Amino acid sequence: MPLERSPPPPLTTPLTPTTLFSTPQPLYTPHCSSEPNLNANMISPPSNMSPAITFRNINIKRKRSDDEENCLSTFMTDLRVMFNDLKQQQEDKYNMLFSKMDELRVTFDMMSEKLNNLTSRVEHLESERGESMSYIATLETKIENMEQGSRSTCLEIRNIPVEKTENKTTLLKTVLDTSKIIKCEMNSYDIKDIFRIKSKDPAHKTMIVNFTTVLRKEEFLEKYRKHNMNSFKLTTEHLKIGGPAKPIFISENLSSRNKRLFFLARGVANTNNYKFCWVKHGKIFVREKEGSKHIHVKTEADLSLLAKTII
Structure with missing residues (x-):
């Protein structure tokens, strides 16, 4: 679209001050950038001119007052102080968090060391317990043999x-x-x-x-x-x-232990179709059938293995 406009039509009446201000004429204004506040830059017309016509004062510019400058400076100062305070608060929080993390890390290291020590002690106690249980089982066997021997x-x-x-x-x-x-x-x-x-x-x-x-x-x-x-x-x-x-x-x-063992052996023998189950010289034996090898039952664990073999 062309930016140039067609020129205005020629005036039929000569342009004089009297005709200019007495008769309203269309005002021709060339294209230019507009002011933000047109009313503030307008010049009041002379008293003898029509109030509908105003003129723009191009040389007058709006100036910032000292109060506005002071307010802006104060606002910027307060804003800087606020940001500095916020920054300091954040730094304090981060420092506190880092300090807590260091304390937690030290505590975790101490707990980890204690846990390792406890694990070592438990393993040592388990080893000693295994040895003790083995020794107790040996003593129980000896006592059982002595009790059965006395019978x-x-x-x-x-x-x-x-x-x-x-x-x-x-x-x-x-x-x-x-x-x-x-x-x-x-x-x-x-x-x-x-x-x-x-x-x-x-x-x-x-x-x-x-x-x-x-x-x-x-x-x-x-x-x-x-x-x-x-x-x-x-x-x-x-x-x-x-x-x-x-x-x-x-x-x-039989001793009390061997009586119980013999009772259990008879039950396993019946359940798993063993034909013979007997006691000789205080010892318990089972045999699956005629001619098969006899099995000496010493503990209840032997009975569980015996049952698994049959199954």
């Missing part, structure tokens, strides 16, 4: 009713009568001691027979087993004891 000449006879006037003499007679039935020649001097111990049924307390030698004990037990296998099961009726006939059981006198 090496003893047998248990169960299911014989308790008599009201019972004493060691009557008990000895019962044992000797039993030896005659199972055809095991025995005299009173072959028995060192005989007594009863507590059991679940007070009317049928277990009888403990302590022989003078292990050989005599083994002979008596072997005769009993052969008699039950080849002849008839021994009962209270054969000993002429009143009341209904009850089977008589004779076995080795």
Whole structure:
């Protein structure tokens, strides 16, 4: 679009001061940049001129007063002070945070060192505990062997009713009568001691027979087993004891630990189809079938391994 404008039409009336200010004429203004405040730069017209016409004072410029300069200077000063204060506060906070981080780092290092020391001590104690447990197990085995060894000449006879006037003499007679039935020649001097111990049924307390030698004990037990296998099961009726006939059981006198182990071994043998489970010389054995190798059960751990093997 062209920036030049067409010139105004020629005046029909001569331009004189009278005609200029008496008759309104269109004012021609060349293109230029406008002032921000046109009203402030306008010159009031002379009194004899029309009030609709104003003239622009090009030479007058708006000047900044001293109060404005002072206010601006004060504002800038306050702004600088505010920023300096904010900067100082931020620096103080950062310094405090760095100080706390240093303290935490020192504390963490100390805790880490203590943790390492505790870990070393725990490992040392675990090692000592393992050695102690091994030593305790060894002592328990020795005590168990000693306890079972002290019972090496003893047998248990169960299911014989308790008599009201019972004493060691009557008990000895019962044992000797039993030896005659199972055809095991025995005299009173072959028995060192005989007594009863507590059991679940007070009317049928277990009888403990302590022989003078292990050989005599083994002979008596072997005769009993052969008699039950080849002849008839021994009962209270054969000993002429009143009341209904009850089977008589004779076995080795085991320690408390071995009794529990034997009980568990019988359960595992039945569950895993083992055909034989027996005790000999205070030791527990199992065998899967005829002709297979016997297995010596020493601890409960042997039973768990035994069960896993069958599975």
